[in-house]
Amino acid sequence: MKNLSDTEIIQAFGSNVNKALEEIYNRYSSLVYGVCLKYLGSREDSLDSVVEIFHLLPLKISKHKIENFSSWLYSVTKNHCLMKLRTNKRQTAAMKKYIVLNNKDNSDSIEDIEQSRNLENAICKLSNEQKTCIELFYYQKKSYNEISAITGFSVKSIKSFLQNGRIKLKKIMEE
Numbered sequence: 229m230k231n232l233s234d235t236e237i238i239q240a241f242g243s244n245v246n247k248a249l250e251e252i253y254n255r256y257s258s259l260v261y262g263v264c265l266k267y268l269g270s271r272e273d274s275l276d277s278v279v280e281i282f283h284l285l286p287l288k289i290s291k292h293k294i295e296n297f298s299s300w301l302y303s304v305t306k307n308h309c310l311m312k313l314r315t316n317k318r319q320t321a322a323m324k325k326y327i328v329l330n331n332k333d334n335s336d337s338i339e340d341i342e343q344s345r346n347l348e349n350a351i352c353k354l355s356n357e358q359k360t361c362i363e364l365f366y367y368q369k370k371s372y373n374e375i376s377a378i379t380g381f382s383v384k385s386i387k388s389f390l391q392n393g394r395i396k397l398k399k400i401m402e403e
Contacts, residue, residue, distance in 0.1 A: 229248065234255075238289060241286060245286050249285065249286060252285065257278060259298070261278050263305040264277040267309035268313070272383065272387060273387075280308065316391075350397050351397065353400055357381065358390075359393070360389075361379070361386050372387065
């Protein structure tokens, strides 16, 4: 497959997905990583995104008519990163709002107090790992490395617990 053009490799997705994906990965993984790093700014988040993008690539390729693969892949990567940033921004804003509500003086409105209690109840529904990471990160303002030292979790696991915890909190709060 190394001698095939991008167009020929894309056509090979129908008959040999694994080989075609491997060749695309060999050719473009550094490009995808570079774009992710540019938008996300974090090595770990960028590496995670590269895996996510290449995992979704066969499905995306089957849904699109691709004229220029490298330009198309750049757009897919950029859009993936922007979506990830938007999602993280929304989740972080919700957590900041909660922290502000919990750090107010006693002049909280009934609505604020109720929302605060709902979030506390939602946090109780998280896994122990998610709950611990959220409490250390958002309430005690600990860094990833500090949380790792306290819990023994890897930084990658901490990021995963935080992200999955925020997603689960959002779903619980919307119910």
